[in-house]
Amino acid sequence: MTIENFWVQINEAALRQGDFLPGCLVPIPVFDPTKFGKNSPTQEVEIEIEEYDLIILTQSCDLENGKISRVLLCPIYSISEYEETNQGFKKKGVWNEVLTGRREGLHLLSSPISPENNREALVVDFRQVYSLPYDYVFKHATQLGYRWRLKSPYLEHFSQAFARLFMRVGLPSSIPRF
Incomplete structure (x- = not known):
């Protein structure tokens, strides 16, 4: 069975949703939020710099039209790298749950x-x-230089998966099951 590649390799300056950007530096603030308050409005904050492979979440139209000053991104890992820090994902069948959307917040x-x-x-x-x-x-x-960009319809599927995570609505009650 031949699998179509989800990606196209590009070498252009324009940023788009679905661009895979390895080796991004991300500042992570380290502070005690309990020390902030009316009596101490300022506190020195330590910043750790971590390196991540990231993928762009911001809509392409906003990137193209200069409507934003900040870009929304999330980390992207190899399966083996993810399993190193999430041991439960080494169990048989777990990746099939992710593949079918049964593990919220993750996308393959x-x-x-x-x-x-x-x-x-x-x-x-x-x-x-x-x-x-x-x-x-x-x-x-x-x-x-050269980098990977998600192709359609994989880009739209990726975007939809991100939206599904944030559009969930939990109800206090519902119609009983049939």
């Missing part, structure tokens, strides 16, 4: 290099979202 994309090998698939974690300055993301993407 084929590998841009070996789309037919499901163990090479990429895990997008929508539960970790970062906002980085547009200028930084643009400069980083430009310095990468």
Whole structure:
């Protein structure tokens, strides 16, 4: 069975939703929020810099039309990398749950290099979202040269998966099951 590649390789300055940007630096503030208050309005905050492979969530039209100053991104991992810090995902059948949308906040994309090998698939974690300055993301993407971009309809499926995480509505009660 031949699997179509979800990705196209590009080398352009324009940013689009679904651009895969490896090696982005992300500032992570480290502070004690209980020390902020009326009596101490300022506190020095330590910043740790972590490196992530990220994928752009911001809509392409907003990126193209200069409507934003910050870009919304989330981390993207190889399956083996994700399993290192999430041991429960090594169990049989768990990745099939992710694949079918039964694990909220996670989305699978084929590998841009070996789309037919499901163990090479990429895990997008929508539960970790970062906002980085547009200028930084643009400069980083430009310095990468060639990079991967999700193709349609995989881009729309990715976008829909992100939206599903945030549009969930929990009701206090519902019609009883039939």
